[in-house]
Amino acid sequence: SQKIEQNSEALNIQEGKTATLTCNYTNYSPAYLQWYRQDPGRGPVFLLLIRENEKEKRKERLKVTFDTTLKQSLFHITASQPADSATYLCAPGYMEYGNKLVFGAGTILRVKS
Amino acid sequence: GAGVSQSPRYKVAKRGQDVALRCDPISGHVSLFWYQQALGQGPEFLTYFQNEAQLDKSGLPSDRFFAERPEGSVSTLKIQRTQQEDSAVYLCASSFLASGQGNEKLFFGSGTQLSVL
Numbered sequence: 001s002q003k004i005e006q007n008s009e010a011l012n013i014q015e016g017k018t019a020t021l022t023c024n025y026t027n028y029s030p031a032y033l034q035w036y037r038q039d040p041g042r043g044p045v046f047l048l049l050i051r052e053n054e055k056e057k058r059k060e061r062l063k064v065t066f067d068t069t070l071k072q073s074l075f076h077i078t079a080s081q082p083a084d085s086a087t088y089l090c091a092p093g094y095m096e097y098g099n100k101l102v103f104g105a106g107t108i109l110r111v112k113s
Numbered sequence: 114g115a116g117v118s119q120s121p122r123y124k125v126a127k128r129g130q131d132v133a134l135r136c137d138p139i140s141g142h143v144s145l146f147w148y149q150q151a152l153g154q155g156p157e158f159l160t161y162f163q164n165e166a167q168l169d170k171s172g173l174p175s176d177r178f179f180a181e182r183p184e185g186s187v188s189t190l191k192i193q194r195t196q197q198e199d200s201a202v203y204l205c206a207s208s209f210l211a212s213g214q215g216n217e218k219l220f221f222g223s224g225t226q227l228s229v230l
Contacts (some may be wrong), residue, residue: 004155034218043117043204043221044156089155100169100212101219103148103155 002027004104006090013080015113021075023090023104030092033066033073034101038087044103047088048075080111115139117222119205125228126195134190134225138207145188146212146219147180148204156204162188163211195229202226 005024013019023033032051036044050057050066050073057064063076073092077084087108091101118137126132138145144163148156149172158172164185173180177195182188192199206219 036219041223043206043223044219045221046218049218091155100146100158100161103157105153105155 002092002094002102004090004092004102006088006104007107008105010108010110012110012112015081015111017080019077019080019084019109019111021088021090021107021109023073023075023092025071025073025092028094029068029071031095032093033064034091034093035062035064035073035075036089036091036103038089038106044089077109080109082111082113085109085111117205117207117220119203119222119225121225122223123226123228125230128197128229129194130229131191131193132195132227134192134203134205134227136188136190136205136207136222138186138188138205139209139220140186142207142209142220144208144210144212144217145182146206146208147188147190148206149174150202150204150224152201159190159203161212168212192227195227197229200227200229 003026034049035047038044048064050064061078065074087106089106090104120135147159150156160180161169162182177193179191202224204224206221208217210217
């Protein structure tokens with residue numbers, strides 16, 4: 001089965017710095033990859049989608065990269081703010097699994113002012 | 114409604130009881146998914162509906178779990194004879210497109226937190 005690995009430890013950074021979160025996957029290469037944000041007691045909220053033929057995607061302060069050679073996606077938040085503190089989930093989508101999303105365990109980000 | 118609505122928000126059940134969890138997806142959304150999320154983990158797929166058809170139930174952990182979406186809108190996840198290991202947050206998600214088109218984003222509800230004592 002697919003294994004999705006995200007930073008197991010929480011990431012603590014200072015306000016204004018760039019946060020970089022890692023998502024590694026094994027075996028099959030996903031057709032696309034989504035990133036979600038989840039706040040305590042809430043469901044995940046979609047942030048960005050990147051396809052296998054795209055190297056990079058940007059949206060405001062967010063940037064996602066997708067390296068199929070390294071089997072890795074990086075998620076960057078520039079000029080981070082305390083309001084960015086949340087859990088960030090990586091979710092590759094696999095044709096082999098009927099395009100179901102397979103979620104990682106998530107990385108907790110804490111931005112300190 | 115404006116978003117995906119799930120009820121109840123919290124459910125406490127005694128071991129052996131049956132429970133029913135409801136999901137109201139965004140109006141017009143074709144796809145509906147149920148996920149189970151344990152504490153500190155990511156959501157795990159349970160089952161998928163395209164309109165009223167249940168196309169994938171490969172993630173349901175046992176035959177005690179049953180889901181339906183009879184009219185292609187509201188869905189119910191039923192768990193019979195609940196066990197302690199069923200304790201988790203159950204998330205419902207919907208999307209406008211049929212799954213498999215590769216570009217759908219999911220809209221999640223806030224989930225139902227089930228505690229089995």
